[in-house]
Structure formats: C-alpha cells, structure tokens
Amino acid sequence: MPTAAPPGKNLAPGGLTPTLQRRCFKSSVEKLQVSEESTPRQREWRPQIYRKCTDTAWLFLFFLFWTGLMFIMGYSVVAGAAGRLLFGYDSFGNVCGKKNSPVEGAPLSGQDMTLKTYMFFMNSCNPEIKGKRLGSTALCVSSCPEEQLSTLEEVQLFADTNGSFLCVYSLNSFNYTQSPNADSLCPRLPVPPSKSFPLFNRCIPQTPECYSMFASALINDVDMLHQILSGIMSERDTILGLCILALALSLAMMFIFRFITTLLVHIIISLVILGLLFVCGVLWWLYYDYTTDLSIELDTERENMKCVLGFAIVSTIITAILLVLIFVFRKRIKLTVALFQVTNKAINSSPFLLFQPVWTFAILIFFWVLWVAVLLSLGTAGSAQVIEGGQVEFTPLLGIRYMWWYHLIGLIWTSEFILACQQMTIVGAVVTWYFNRNKNDPSDHPILSSLSILLCYHQGTVVKGSFLITLVRIPRVILIYIHDTLKDKHSSWSRGMFRCCCCFSCLARHLHHLNQESSRGQKEK
Numbered sequence: 283m284p285t286a287a288p289p290g291k292n293l294a295p296g297g298l299t300p301t302l303q304r305r306c307f308k309s310s311v312e313k314l315q316v317s318e319e320s321t322p323r324q325r326e327w328r329p330q331i332y333r334k335c336t337d338t339a340w341l342f343l344f345f346l347f348w349t350g351l352m353f354i355m356g357y358s359v360v361a362g363a364a365g366r367l368l369f370g371y372d373s374f375g376n377v378c379g380k381k382n383s384p385v386e387g388a389p390l391s392g393q394d395m396t397l398k399t400y401m402f403f404m405n406s407c408n409p410e411i412k413g414k415r416l417g418s419t420a421l422c423v424s425s426c427p428e429e430q431l432s433t434l435e436e437v438q439l440f441a442d443t444n445g446s447f448l449c450v451y452s453l454n455s456f457n458y459t460q461s462p463n464a465d466s467l468c469p470r471l472p473v474p475p476s477k478s479f480p481l482f483n484r485c486i487p488q489t490p491e492c493y494s495m496f497a498s499a500l501i502n503d504v505d506m507l508h509q510i511l512s513g514i515m516s517e518r519d520t521i522l523g524l525c526i527l528a529l530a531l532s533l534a535m536m537f538i539f540r541f542i543t544t545l546l547v548h549i550i551i552s553l554v555i556l557g558l559l560f561v562c563g564v565l566w567w568l569y570y571d572y573t574t575d576l577s578i579e580l581d582t583e584r585e586n587m588k589c590v591l592g593f594a595i596v597s598t599i600i601t602a603i604l605l606v607l608i609f610v611f612r613k614r615i616k617l618t619v620a621l622f623q624v625t626n627k628a629i630n631s632s633p634f635l636l637f638q639p640v641w642t643f644a645i646l647i648f649f650w651v652l653w654v655a656v657l658l659s660l661g662t663a664g665s666a667q668v669i670e671g672g673q674v675e676f677t678p679l680l681g682i683r684y685m686w687w688y689h690l691i692g693l694i695w696t697s698e699f700i701l702a703c704q705q706m707t708i709v710g711a712v713v714t715w716y717f718n719r720n721k722n723d724p725s726d727h728p729i730l731s732s733l734s735i736l737l738c739y740h741q742g743t744v745v746k747g748s749f750l751i752t753l754v755r756i757p758r759v760i761l762i763y764i765h766d767t768l769k770d771k772h773s774s775w776s777r778g779m780f781r782c783c784c785c786f787s788c789l790a791r792h793l794h795h796l797n798q799e800s801s802r803g804q805k806e807k
Contacts, residue, residue, distance in 0.1 A: 340746040344749075357663075362660060364659060367662050369401075372395075372419075376392070378400060386668070393451065399424065400426050402421050402423040402448060402476075407496070424446040432473075438455055442455060449468040475488050547622070561601075562597050642701065663679055663682060664682075698748035698749075707733050
C-alpha cells in the first residue's frame with residue numbers, strides 16, 4: 283500500500299512522493315546495471331547471416347566439365363595400357379615383368395618376361411629420334427648394369443654372371459663376341475652405368491652427359507634441354523642447398539617483418555639508394571677510365587666507350603627519378619609500415635594463414651600428378667602395329683588428340699580454381715578479423731569459417747573468375763607456340779604474335795586483379 287503523504291504535500295502520479303519516486307528509480311537503475319554485468323556483452327559486429335549461393339549456373343557448368351574429365355580418366359584406365367607405363371615395354375611389344383601375348387608379324391613378341399622386370403635402352407648415351415618416337419631399341423632385362431661395360435667381352439661376362447642379357451633376344455650370350463651382327467644387335471659401347479628409375483623400372487644412365495642426352499631425347503627437345511638437364515645433374519647438391527637457403531631466408535624475413543618492421547623498411551630503402559648510386563658511380567668511373575686511356579685505337583673499344591656512356595646516362599636518369607619519387611612519397615613510408623603492422627596483427631590472430639600456401643601447393647601437386655598420370659595413360663591407349671625389323675609400335679586411337687585438348691583445358695581451369703579458392707579463403711579470414719571492432723573477442727576458427735562459407739555459397743563465383751582467366755591463358759599459350767615457331771624467320775607474323783602475347787598477358791593480369799577484388803567483395807557482403 284502506498285504511504286499517505288503528509289498534509290500539505292503534493293502527490294506524484296501513482297500515489298508516490300517525489301522522494302520515494304527517486305528512490306525507486308535509483309533502485310531500478312542499479313538492478314539494470316547488475317543484469318547487464320551478469321549477462322555476456324553482445325558483439326558489435328558479426329558476419330552476414332542470411333546468405334545465398336552466387337553464380338550457381340557456373341558451378342553447374344564446372345560440374346559438367348568435370349564429368350567429362352572423369353569420363354576421360356575412366357577411358358584412360360580402360361583403353362590405356364597402364365602396364366606399359368608402369369613396368370615399361372621393349373621394342374617388340376613385350377611388357378617387362380609379365381607374360382605377353384604374341385603380336386602377329388612380330389616374331390620376338392609374346393615372350394615370358396616375368397623375371398625381366400627392367401627396361402634397358404641399347405643406345406642411351408646417344409639416342410636418336412625417328413619421327414615422334416625414340417629410335418633406340420629397348421629390351422627387358424633382369425638387372426641394370428651398375429658399372430661401365432667397355433667391350434663385348436664385359437657385356438658377355440655381365441650376362442653370364444647376372445643373367446641379364448643386354449643384346450637382342452635372338453642372339454645367345456655365347457655369340458656376343460663371335461656373331462658378325464653383334465654391333466647392331468648389342469648395345470653401343472661403352473655401356474654407361476645405370477640404375478633403375480624409382481617406380482617405373484627404367485634403366486637410367488648415371489653419368490651427367492648420358493643422362494641429359496637420354497632425358498632430353500625422351501621429350502624430343504635435345505638442343506634446349508641438354509644444357510639444363512646436364513647442369514641439374516652436375517649441380518644438384520648446389521641447387522638443393524640454395525633451395526634450403528631460400529627457405530631459411532624467407533623464414534628470417536618473416537621473423538624480421540614481425541618484430542622490426544620500421545627498421546627493415548628503412549634498411550631496404552637505404553640499400554636501394556646505395557645500390558643505385560653505386561651502379562651510377564661504377565659506370566661513370568668506367569667511362570672516365572676509357573676517356574683517359576690514350577691507347578684506345580680500335581673501333582670496338584670506341585663502341586664500348588659509347589655503350590658505357592649510354593648506360594651511365596640511363597642509369598643516372600633512372601636513379602634521379604627514383605630518388606625524386608622516394609623523396610616525394612617519403613610520407614607514405616609510414617603508411618607502408620602501418621600496412622606491415624596490420625598484416626602482422628592479422629597473422630598473429632590467425633597463425634594458420636602461413637600454412638595456406640603449403641596446403642594449396644599440396645593439393646596442386648596431387649592434382650598435377652593425377653593429371654600427368656591420366657595424360658600418360660591416354661598416350662598408351664593405342665593399337666599395336668608392326669614396323670620394320672619386326673618391332674612393334676603403338677599408334678594412338680581416334681579421338682585421343684581431342685581428349686588431350688580437353689584435358690589441357692581441365693589442367694588450366696582446375697589449377698586456377700584451386701588458386702582462387704586459396705585467395706578467397708585468405709580474404710575471408712582477414713576480412714573477418716579486420717572488420718571486427720572488438721579485437722579482444724576474435725571469431726573462432728576464421729579460416730575454417732571462411733572455407734565453409736566459400737564451399738557453401740561462393741564456389742560459382744570462383745569458377746567464373748577462373749574460367750575467364752583460362753580463356754585468356756589458352757590463346758596466349760597457342761600464340762607463344764606460334765611465335766617460337768616463326769621467330770627464326772623474322773617475319774611480320776612473328777612480331778604480330780609477340781604483340782598479341784603481350785596483350786593477352788596484360789589482360790590476364792587485369793583479370794587476376796578483378797578476381798581478387800571480386801573475392802573481397804563477396805566476403806564483405
């Protein structure tokens with residue numbers, strides 16, 4: 283019951299005096315504050331809840347395209363000869379390590395090669411390309427020669443000791459040194475030491491010269507790959523060491539960017555300035571040395587002096603322009619440092635962002651290995667035909683070449699799709715962190731959340747962007763091939779192809795930029 287007011291006092295609405303009303307209001311405010319402190323504070327920002335799938339028609343198109351790829355994979359398994367790919371086969375149609383059926387017209391086919399599991403090339407150091415196939419005769423042997431064999435007597439001794447016959451099957455081992463046809467039926471001397479290639483059981487020569495010639499002949503491009511493969515074989519330890527050094531420097535750079543960003547940016551700018559000044563100083567010093575040398579009389583030396591002068595002038599102009607730009611945009615250095623700091627904070631909030639490229643690389647490697655396996659299986663899908671000397675050649679079936687082109691488009695499109703998925707996942711995680719106004723209350727599992735949103739809603743957009751890039755890459759690859767074919771002729775067609783390649787390259791970069799921007803836009807919605 284409300285308390286009666288004393289005489290002469292005015293009552294407030296509700297029958298309460300002003301004093302009691304203030305007390306009730308204060309009590310209600312205190313209760314409200316207690317209830318707010320006891321209940322968890324609501325987040326001020328959260329991702330969009332109501333989403334819908336984007337570009338579903340493109341996703342359906344990609345599904346249909348991959349249905350075709352799965353058909354090609356199945357066809358390669360059924361029509362292709364995986365045994366010839368994995369175990370190797372000789373020049374007479376026999377698969378190594380298996381019992382074989384005879385081929386009509388090939389007297390040396392249909393042999394039992396159960397104990398002969400390795401594929402040996404009789405002329406591995408100097409192979410010849412006949413048409414589109416390797417001209418060196420291939421045999422199935424029980425073991426690869428691990429030491430160099432310089433004479434036919436050593437080849438015969440190797441056959442008697444190891445039971446591995448390196449000459450054509452029609453020639454017995456005791457006739458290796460007596461037969462007048464031994465030069466054509468036995469391997470070319472000296473036989474280099476070789477070891478079996480892992481997984482495919484091929485006898486691969488181990489000397490760098492023979493290895494480079496043999497490997498380059500297999501892909502029918504001897505001139506270009508001879509030096510590359512020879513250098514890789516001879517300097518493989520150095521290459522491995524440089525790769526490890528590059529990885530260590532990358533990790534060190536990430537560590538430095540995390541802790542001393544400001545100092546590192548100024549160090550890089552200082553090194554750039556000092557490097558430019560050093561190059562200019564060296565060029566001008568060389569030009570001064572040329573001008574003060576009175577013994578210069580040859581025209582070539584005068585031309586060299588003019589070239590040095592030209593390089594010195596160009597380097598000075600470039601240095602001056604860069605120094606002016608650095609001075610004009612010196613205030614932007616703080617913005618660069620701030621961007622690096624924001625990047626470090628984003629990585630600190632989601633450390634697994636550093637492993638995204640590793641996962642993407644693993645997925646790409648798996649897809650590329652599968653793609654190459656299917657391509658090689660398609661290459662082995664052919665019918666046996668007997669050629670000269672009783673040897674057997676497998677010719678591709680009809681329609682295989684069209685499948686190769688379809689398979690190539692699948693390689694480019696799927697690779698771009700995987701890379702775009704990586705970009706969109708990273709963008710989603712960073713956007714979730716950046717637009718969260720309460721940095722002390724980050725979202726749980728931002729990478730998994732971004733990946734789930736991508737898989738559930740935005741796959742169609744990624745498919746569309748990767749398809750546009752594929753449409754640009756395929757004509758560019760064709761034009762580059764035509765340009766390489768015509769560049770020796772110095773024709774206007776070659777120059778036109780080169781300009782078109784440049785245009786397609788610029789267009790591809792622009793589409794990459796648009797693809798990234800669209801990814802950010804989809805994640806911010």
